[in-house]
Amino acid sequence: MKIPIGLADDHQLFLKSLGLMLESFGEYEVVVEALNGKDLQHKLAHQKTIPDLMLLDVNMPLMDGVETTKWLSATHPGIKLIALSMKDDDKAIIDMFKAGCCAYLLKDTHPTELEKALKEIRLKGYYNADASNVNFRRLLMKAEEKQDVILTVKETQFLSFACSELTYKQIAAEMNLSERTIDGYRESLFQKFHVQSRVGLCLEALRRGFVTL
Amino acid sequence: MKIPIGLADDHQLFLKSLGLMLESFGEYEVVVEALNGKDLQHKLAHQKTIPDLMLLDVNMPLMDGVETTKWLSATHPGIKLIALSMKDDDKAIIDMFKAGCCAYLLKDTHPTELEKALKEIRLKGYYNADASNVNFRRLLMKAEEKQDVILTVKETQFLSFACSELTYKQIAAEMNLSERTIDGYRESLFQKFHVQSRVGLCLEALRRGFVTL
DNA sequence: CGGCGTACCGGGAAAAACCCCGTATTTCTA
DNA sequence: TAGAAATACGGGGTTTTTCCCGGTACGCCG
Numbered sequence: 001m002k003i004p005i006g007l008a009d010d011h012q013l014f015l016k017s018l019g020l021m022l023e024s025f026g027e028y029e030v031v032v033e034a035l036n037g038k039d040l041q042h043k044l045a046h047q048k049t050i051p052d053l054m055l056l057d058v059n060m061p062l063m064d065g066v067e068t069t070k071w072l073s074a075t076h077p078g079i080k081l082i083a084l085s086m087k088d089d090d091k092a093i094i095d096m097f098k099a100g101c102c103a104y105l106l107k108d109t110h111p112t113e114l115e116k117a118l119k120e121i122r123l124k125g126y127y128n129a130d131a132s133n134v135n136f137r138r139l140l141m142k143a144e145e146k147q148d149v150i151l152t153v154k155e156t157q158f159l160s161f162a163c164s165e166l167t168y169k170q171i172a173a174e175m176n177l178s179e180r181t182i183d184g185y186r187e188s189l190f191q192k193f194h195v196q197s198r199v200g201l202c203l204e205a206l207r208r209g210f211v212t213l
Numbered sequence: 214m215k216i217p218i219g220l221a222d223d224h225q226l227f228l229k230s231l232g233l234m235l236e237s238f239g240e241y242e243v244v245v246e247a248l249n250g251k252d253l254q255h256k257l258a259h260q261k262t263i264p265d266l267m268l269l270d271v272n273m274p275l276m277d278g279v280e281t282t283k284w285l286s287a288t289h290p291g292i293k294l295i296a297l298s299m300k301d302d303d304k305a306i307i308d309m310f311k312a313g314c315c316a317y318l319l320k321d322t323h324p325t326e327l328e329k330a331l332k333e334i335r336l337k338g339y340y341n342a343d344a345s346n347v348n349f350r351r352l353l354m355k356a357e358e359k360q361d362v363i364l365t366v367k368e369t370q371f372l373s374f375a376c377s378e379l380t381y382k383q384i385a386a387e388m389n390l391s392e393r394t395i396d397g398y399r400e401s402l403f404q405k406f407h408v409q410s411r412v413g414l415c416l417e418a419l420r421r422g423f424v425t426l
Numbered sequence: 427c428g429g430c431g432t433a434c435c436g437g438g439a440a441a442a443a444c445c446c447c448g449t450a451t452t453t454c455t456a
Numbered sequence: 457t458a459g460a461a462a463t464a465c466g467g468g469g470t471t472t473t474t475c476c477c478g479g480t481a482c483g484c485c486g
Contacts, residue, residue, distance in 0.1 A: 021233050107224035109226055110229075111229045163412065178466080179465090179466095196378060365433095390434080392435090392436090
């Protein structure tokens with residue numbers, strides 16, 4: 001009896017070909033393939049065989065890896081979750097582990113490494129590549145120090161305007177507010193982001209993903 | 214006799230599994246797999262079977278898709294080049310076509326679409342997904358207007374300082390120049406980037422990849 | 427040689443950004 | 457029901473940015 005395994009990745013080519021590869025290992029049978037978290041929710045609902053393992057891409061539209069991981073560990077705690085990502089992004093790794101996955105693999109992993117990882121997860125319940133194991137402590141530290149800042153709706157709105165060539169006067173007009181008011185938002189964001197100039201604010205906003213280029 | 218095909222992608226999992234998929238189509242034989250452009254150069258040098266088709270990832274370390282495409286179309290004009298990318302990035306598409314590839318496929322293409330594309334390329338010499346065909350003209354326009362700006366060494370240096378919380382006075386001190394001088398660099402960069410504020414400059418520098426977060 | 431481009435520097439002024447001092451409302455929650 | 461927290465606004469002020477004007481020095485080239 002083969003081990004049922006599930007896949008979620010928004011890149012169809014990768015999704016399908018990864019499936020082929022897993023089946024070529026001989027021990028696995030792909031029982032569910034999804035393009036994102038939402039898709040996976042629907043497919044699992046009408047699924048007779050629930051997979052033992054799930055490979056989840058971190059970056060997916062509609063419902064991303066983190067959300068999907070949270071949902072899966074809440075509703076299907078029996079499934080072992082493995083994060084798959086192309087970027088070696090500290091924040092993403094932390095988030096996935098916090099959400100409940102038990103391994104994080106990069107997409108440039110060698111197939112034999114993947115096979116080894118899957119075997120180890122089935123036996124020990126977890127797997128860590130040497131590299132990610134080493135600086136795991138550092139990652140957690142980093143995650144704590146840069147704790148998620150919570151912004152209000154207005155602050156978020158102002159922030160995206162601040163990351164443009166508009167002057168504060170123009171932003172005030174755009175938001176139908178007094179210059180003093182946006183002055184206040186600037187001030188509170190400077191504090192929350194620990195910066196002291198608009199350029200710094202802008203840079204931090206990009207780094208933290210509040211705005212995109 | 215099967216059709217020899219080559220692959221280049223820095224994500225090993227994708228590389229290997231895509232190979233499996235191509236071979237599962239029945240008509241193709243993967244004769245060369247590379248992790249980047251440099252790797253491909255070495256491997257092609259000691260290669261008895263030169264592939265008819267090459268699938269190239271756009272984003273690779275060491276030597277990326279664009280450079281690899283340029284090199285291949287210069288040294289192996291017989292190989293039909295197909296760009297593979299995960300991002301639907303206008304600039305990347307243009308660059309790859311300009312460098313000499315004859316098709317651009319997204320990684321979330323369906324496998325049957327890939328098979329169709331390969332067949333069409335072998336018959337007609339090119340392939341365009343409907344979507345990318347439609348706004349091709351628009352893309353070219355866009356590519357022209359944002360022509361590559363050439364920066365001097367000092368400008369580049371100043372630019373990275375400008376993308377920080379330093380004041381111009383501090384930057385001047387850092388670069389051992391007068392405030393007036395860096396004033397000149399600011400001015401010339403504003404012109405080159407078509408912006409009128411430091412925030413705009415900063416944003417453009419990021420967008421164009423002159424500085425990173 | 428004189429013209430030309432480049433890097434470099436200075437003064438001054440207007441605009442924008444930054445940073446205080448306040449007040450006042452609403453809304454939510456301990 | 458007191459008190460955060462979010463929202464909104466005003467009058468000051470300094471510093472920084474932005475944008476002009478002007479100039480010198482150096483090398484290159486026809």
